[in-house]
Amino acid sequence: MAKPIKKFKAGQFEVALWKNEYEKDGKKFEKITAGLQKSWKKPNSDDFDKSTISGIAINDIPKVIMLLNKAYEDQELKGE
Numbered sequence: 001m002a003k004p005i006k007k008f009k010a011g012q013f014e015v016a017l018w019k020n021e022y023e024k025d026g027k028k029f030e031k032i033t034a035g036l037q038k039s040w041k042k043p044n045s046d047d048f049d050k051s052t053i054s055g056i057a058i059n060d061i062p063k064v065i066m067l068l069n070k071a072y073e074d075q076e077l078k079g080e
Helices: 060-080
Strands: 004-009 013-024 027-039 048-052
Touching: 004 060, 013 060, 027 060
Parallel strands: none
Antiparallel strands: 004 013, 013 027, 027 048
16 A cells, blocks of 8 residues: 655644656656545544545644645645
């Protein structure tokens, strides 16, 4: 299974950066994508679940913005 190239975490949220390589018209390309997940502890258990986010609580939006900004800056500043 592929592993992310980098992860950023704040509280229950995690942004993972993934490198996707593909070929088009004989040329190889690379694209970086970001995945956002939220984890939580299962009731009556020490296990954690992770889920892709489709809804974010209003109070959690600043954390998510911070993580996405960190991921973006990490990738954009590589070229400088």
